[in-house]
Amino acid sequence: MHDSVLNSMSIELSLQNVGLRKQESSVYIATLKIGVAKASEIAIKSTVKREACYYILKSLQAKGFISEVIKSGVKHYSAVQPKRILEIIEEEKQQKTELMKEIIPELELLQKIALTRPTIEVYEGVDGFKTIVSKLVENKKQEILAYVPEKTLHFLPTFHLQFRRRRKENNVTMRVITEKTKFMQEIQSKDKEELRQTRFNTTIMKDIHSAYFILPDAIVIIKANEKEQIGVYIQEEHTARLQRNIFETVWKVSKTTTQ
Numbered sequence: 001m002h003d004s005v006l007n008s009m010s011i012e013l014s015l016q017n018v019g020l021r022k023q024e025s026s027v028y029i030a031t032l033k034i035g036v037a038k039a040s041e042i043a044i045k046s047t048v049k050r051e052a053c054y055y056i057l058k059s060l061q062a063k064g065f066i067s068e069v070i071k072s073g074v075k076h077y078s079a080v081q082p083k084r085i086l087e088i089i090e091e092e093k094q095q096k097t098e099l100m101k102e103i104i105p106e107l108e109l110l111q112k113i114a115l116t117r118p119t120i121e122v123y124e125g126v127d128g129f130k131t132i133v134s135k136l137v138e139n140k141k142q143e144i145l146a147y148v149p150e151k152t153l154h155f156l157p158t159f160h161l162q163f164r165r166r167r168k169e170n171n172v173t174m175r176v177i178t179e180k181t182k183f184m185q186e187i188q189s190k191d192k193e194e195l196r197q198t199r200f201n202t203t204i205m206k207d208i209h210s211a212y213f214i215l216p217d218a219i220v221i222i223k224a225n226e227k228e229q230i231g232v233y234i235q236e237e238h239t240a241r242l243q244r245n246i247f248e249t250v251w252k253v254s255k256t257t258t259q
Contacts, residue, residue, distance in 0.1 A: 018089060020065070023048050027056045028065050032079040036069060042077060064088045118236035119218075124229065129159045129222075132231040133166055136213055136220060140170040145214040145247045147204075148178050152211040153187075155224035164194055171195070177247070177254050179205040188256075199254035214243045 015025040023046075030046035031037065037045075043053035057077050060066035065085065069076045123132050136144060144167075153160045167174060173195045178184045180200035188198040213220040218235040 018085070020060075020063075023052065023056050024060055024063075024065075027053060028060055028079055031057075031060075031066060031077055032082070036071070036076050036078045038074060038076055118234055118239070120235075121233040123231040123233070126158070129156065129229070129231055130162070132220060132222070132233065133159065133163050135218075135233055136163065136215070137166045137170045137172050139216075140172065142172055142216065144172060144174045145244060145251075146174060146176045147208065147212040147247075148176050149205055149208045149211060150179060150181050150183050151209055152222060152224045153183075155226075156222065156229060159222075168195060173197075175199075175247075175251065177201050177204065177250055180255075199251060199256055201250060201254035204250055204254070212243075214240060214247055216240060216244075219243055 011029060012022070012025040015028065016022060020028065026046040027042060027048055030042050034041060034045055039053050039057055040050055042048075042057065043050040046053065048056065057066055061068060061077075065080055065088070066077050067080060069078060123129060166172075174197070176196060176198045178187075178198060178200060179202045184198070184200070190196075191198055209223065209225060211222040211224075213222070217237040217240050218233060219240055221232040221234070223230045223232075
């Protein structure tokens with residue numbers, strides 16, 4: 001293929017990348033080559049049908065790429081100087097920027113009043129619980145509030161040990177409400193070294209078979225028994241806030257071993 005043809009194709013592609021359609025690019029280049037010409041002449045040069053060429057020229061006029069001249073009562077068209085295209089692009093960019101500055105406050109207001117859908121994820125198996133651990137400790141130096149029944153720890157010993165280790169590494173503190181049993185008292189004896197506070201409330205924890213972990217903006221529920229081990233992650237800030245408030249109320253009336 002001839003070099004000039006290849007060059008024209010390359011220019012057309014570049015013009016399309018700055019916002020012109022394929023036929024608009026062809027018509028603009030044809031007009032640029034001719035200088036000043038009638039629509040019929042431009043149609044022949046650009047190989048665009050005559051009827052379509054009229055509409056394309058009008059479109060290019062609106063975009064500022066083509067100007068119209070009347071010669072002997074007949075419309076002629078000429079392409080604007082190529083450097084003018086840069087100015088047109090900059091002007092459009094500036095107009096869009098100014099428009100966005102004006103409407104951003106309104107868009108942000110719409111975002112605030114929009115209903116947000118909670119994120120709900122379900123995890124199973126070893127890999128699933130590794131992910132749950134990561135979600136619980138991904139934000140360093142935070143505090144987790146939790147209701148943890150003894151049974152859950154027995155059915156998920158690997159999860160429990162990994163969680164305790166990762167918490168210490170990330171300096172994530174924890175307050176736990178559980179039932180008063182010998183096993184849980186042994187866990188409590190390691191509170192200081194494991195960045196944890198444990199209180200007992202057997203009344204609240206009676207017949208509870210799932211562990212609940214409350215984060216600033218999410219809740220993690222872990223159900224573990226002989227038949228299933230499932231973790232559910234629910235990210236919804238207002239629900240998490242409500243659960244934190246409830247936890248604080250229960251925490252106040254729960255007891256340590258010294259009480």
